[in-house]
Amino acid sequence: MSIWHSIEKPTLLLDCDTARRNIHRMCEKAKTQRIRFRPHFKTHQSAEIGEWFRKEGIRAITVSSLDMAKYFAQHGWQDITVAFPANIRQMNTVQELARQIHLELLIESPETARALGQYLKSPVDIWIKIDTGAGRTGINWRQFSEVATLVKETRYFAHLNLRGILTHAGHTYTPNPEEIVKRYHEAVERMNRLRRELKRYCLLEVSVGDTPGCTLAENLGEVDEIRPGNFVFYDAMQLHYGVCQPEDIAVALACPVVAKHPERNEIVIHGGAIHLSKDYINNGEQIIYGLVALPEENRWGRPLPGAFVRSLSQEHGIVRLSSTDMEQIQVGDLIFIIPVHSCLTVHAMGSYLTLDGKTIHTMNKE
Amino acid sequence: MSIWHSIEKPTLLLDCDTARRNIHRMCEKAKTQRIRFRPHFKTHQSAEIGEWFRKEGIRAITVSSLDMAKYFAQHGWQDITVAFPANIRQMNTVQELARQIHLELLIESPETARALGQYLKSPVDIWIKIDTGAGRTGINWRQFSEVATLVKETRYFAHLNLRGILTHAGHTYTPNPEEIVKRYHEAVERMNRLRRELKRYCLLEVSVGDTPGCTLAENLGEVDEIRPGNFVFYDAMQLHYGVCQPEDIAVALACPVVAKHPERNEIVIHGGAIHLSKDYINNGEQIIYGLVALPEENRWGRPLPGAFVRSLSQEHGIVRLSSTDMEQIQVGDLIFIIPVHSCLTVHAMGSYLTLDGKTIHTMNKE
Numbered sequence: 001m002s003i004w005h006s007i008e009k010p011t012l013l014l015d016c017d018t019a020r021r022n023i024h025r026m027c028e029k030a031k032t033q034r035i036r037f038r039p040h041f042k043t044h045q046s047a048e049i050g051e052w053f054r055k056e057g058i059r060a061i062t063v064s065s066l067d068m069a070k071y072f073a074q075h076g077w078q079d080i081t082v083a084f085p086a087n088i089r090q091m092n093t094v095q096e097l098a099r100q101i102h103l104e105l106l107i108e109s110p111e112t113a114r115a116l117g118q119y120l121k122s123p124v125d126i127w128i129k130i131d132t133g134a135g136r137t138g139i140n141w142r143q144f145s146e147v148a149t150l151v152k153e154t155r156y157f158a159h160l161n162l163r164g165i166l167t168h169a170g171h172t173y174t175p176n177p178e179e180i181v182k183r184y185h186e187a188v189e190r191m192n193r194l195r196r197e198l199k200r201y202c203l204l205e206v207s208v209g210d211t212p213g214c215t216l217a218e219n220l221g222e223v224d225e226i227r228p229g230n231f232v233f234y235d236a237m238q239l240h241y242g243v244c245q246p247e248d249i250a251v252a253l254a255c256p257v258v259a260k261h262p263e264r265n266e267i268v269i270h271g272g273a274i275h276l277s278k279d280y281i282n283n284g285e286q287i288i289y290g291l292v293a294l295p296e297e298n299r300w301g302r303p304l305p306g307a308f309v310r311s312l313s314q315e316h317g318i319v320r321l322s323s324t325d326m327e328q329i330q331v332g333d334l335i336f337i338i339p340v341h342s343c344l345t346v347h348a349m350g351s352y353l354t355l356d357g358k359t360i361h362t363m364n365k366e
Numbered sequence: 367m368s369i370w371h372s373i374e375k376p377t378l379l380l381d382c383d384t385a386r387r388n389i390h391r392m393c394e395k396a397k398t399q400r401i402r403f404r405p406h407f408k409t410h411q412s413a414e415i416g417e418w419f420r421k422e423g424i425r426a427i428t429v430s431s432l433d434m435a436k437y438f439a440q441h442g443w444q445d446i447t448v449a450f451p452a453n454i455r456q457m458n459t460v461q462e463l464a465r466q467i468h469l470e471l472l473i474e475s476p477e478t479a480r481a482l483g484q485y486l487k488s489p490v491d492i493w494i495k496i497d498t499g500a501g502r503t504g505i506n507w508r509q510f511s512e513v514a515t516l517v518k519e520t521r522y523f524a525h526l527n528l529r530g531i532l533t534h535a536g537h538t539y540t541p542n543p544e545e546i547v548k549r550y551h552e553a554v555e556r557m558n559r560l561r562r563e564l565k566r567y568c569l570l571e572v573s574v575g576d577t578p579g580c581t582l583a584e585n586l587g588e589v590d591e592i593r594p595g596n597f598v599f600y601d602a603m604q605l606h607y608g609v610c611q612p613e614d615i616a617v618a619l620a621c622p623v624v625a626k627h628p629e630r631n632e633i634v635i636h637g638g639a640i641h642l643s644k645d646y647i648n649n650g651e652q653i654i655y656g657l658v659a660l661p662e663e664n665r666w667g668r669p670l671p672g673a674f675v676r677s678l679s680q681e682h683g684i685v686r687l688s689s690t691d692m693e694q695i696q697v698g699d700l701i702f703i704i705p706v707h708s709c710l711t712v713h714a715m716g717s718y719l720t721l722d723g724k725t726i727h728t729m730n731k732e
Contacts, residue, residue: 087374111696259474259475273710274710311502316502318503
């Protein structure tokens with residue numbers, strides 16, 4: 001019997017073959033170029049999916065919180081970077097983790113360096129977070145003297161082992177593949193310029209890692225480490241940016257159709273903000289909260305042209321369709337929403353149903 | 367010692383006194399006007415907070431999913447409306463609940479009426495969902511013949527007890543108190559016009575329920591039932607719309623400051639999309655993901671003028687501040703984010719910390 005039959009409410013489907021292929025590709029790319037691959041596990045958040053990386057030879061990972069570091073440490077990961085500015089209010093948790101595993105932390109403030117240096121009793125590796133253009137976190141790559149101050153602050157403390165400079169070039173999230181590659185290389189160049197200037201103090205590694213750049217740049221350039229995460233599943237945003245193809249997307253939310261409104265070419269689905277999250281694509285004409293596909297034999301199909309999730313309430317989604325597609329869909333059917341941002345949808349859902357009917361939990365449902 | 371001292375990571379604070387005052391006010395308003403108050407519990411999602419309503423005499427509630435109905439049924443609630451178009455793929459769950467409690471369901475499609483009518487073995491009350499202008503779900507109030515068809519379909523089945531017509535006038539979510547009151551009364555008027563036209567078939571009740579309208583309309587008008595939910599906590603959106611005052615807001619997310627960027631008047635907090643959700647206010651000038659307050663003796667203060675959450679990543683928030691406020695805040699401090707949409711923040715967080723240090727769980731953490 002078809003797997004669709006058993007689905008009663010919003011359910012996150014995982015196409016394991018596609019995810020494993022995505023993992024294999026990125027591992028091969030890094031290996032060929034002799035670059036350390038430290039994948040970001042915030043996208044899948046699952047010990048079981050982590051094992052697929054281990055089979056490819058991965059031993060070091062990236063996470064986005066100390067809670068996530070604790071979860072993966074409990075599941076046997078011994079080398080973890082927390083890619084978030086170290087939070088000095090969680091010093092006890094940091095200390096506990098630093099005792100158990102090889103822990104790498106990010107800093108961008110002298111206060112944080114001092115607090116870690118004075119408090120920690122176990123050694124940790126430190127990366128200085130650099131802003132190469134995204135304007136989110138990190139010291140701007142042009143502010144050499146501030147970075148130099150932080151280098152000196154860090155090196156003052158015996159337990160803080162300064163490893164290098166790290167960036168997330170979030171400004172590669174733009175709907176133009178050529179521009180993505182250009183911005184990726186520009187970020188790598190900025191990091192290397194900073195590394196050269198800092199050579200008078202110490203030798204530093206360079207870590208970068210964003211899915212658009214690491215997917216599209218054929219040559220990853222002069223870096224020691226990449227840390228992409230989203231590539232494991234991709235999503236509607238990456239598709240919109242030209243980073244992936246529909247067949248590379250490994251997750252979709254199966255949603256029951258609960259009402260039809262032919263007069264406005266819309267259907268109502270059970271599947272809302274608490275399932276998909278409210279990230280959106282603004283394509284200049286519409287705000288899009290998800291793409292739409294129909295069931296095929298044993299997977300969801302390609303995104304229906306012109307169809308999209310127009311709005312999300314707490315539990316409802318409103319889906320705009322062509323009149324031809326409207327006729328194919330009945331109340332009680334399942335449709336499939338390709339999420340705009342797979343990391344947030346996975347976090348919201350907390351578990352996956354694989355296409356062969358197995359449930360995989362994330363850390364949120366353990 | 368101050369409660370702030372113990373907070374290490376994003377924590378949802380609940381001001382119980384304010385929430386209880388909000389509950390009491392709405393109960394009194396409905397009681398005075400002899401209108402049944404069936405509060406929506408999707409905002410707080412907590413059995414413990416449900417008891418505060420019970421103390422005010424509330425016996426009937428609204429929820430947004432069957433999972434939520436099951437949770438509150440387990441906590442002693444015997445009269446529950448699921449204010450979401452009935453999902454016929456969950457027929458077994460509906461049947462199970464209908465056996466245990468007095469269950470009320472929403473329909474807007476003849477297919478759903480037939481499926482419920484043919485399958486259910488226990489009686490349920492039915493409301494026909496009407497769209498009075500929001501354009502989300504329900505049959506448009508002008509489509510009299512479609513509503514009449516649904517009335518006849520429903521009355522054909524002995525187990526389906528047609529109670530009335532129900533609307534959520536979501537278009538009262540607009541930043542103009544006078545316009546909110548106007549739209550509320552217009553929706554009530556549309557519902558009553560429809561009720562009069564349907565009188566030839568049967569006598570129907572009218573149920574309405576949105577926080578802006580039910581808060582601001584002094585006279586709730588010719589309705590049998592109101593179902594607001596958000597009023598228990600309010601939020602930055604309701605404040606923006608002029609529905610509440612800062613002192614009516616009962617929840618805020620305490621967030622550690624992890625970095626400062628004085629050169630752009632921004633700080634980085636631990637507190638992102640997975641904590642706050644990504645609902646936003648577009649005030650014409652900015653996209654705002656939350657308002658910002660500083661700690662006071664035993665509560666968060668008033669929102670800082672001009673300060674707001676500019677962007678949210680998975681775990682990070684970027685907060686824009688005035689240069690004066692920047693000077694007051696240090697790395698390692700706590701600041702308080704007033705969520706744009708309290709329902710989604712509560713759902714994401716799954717538990718509250720009260721101002722006297724007690725933890726209250728929602729259904730997501732039980």
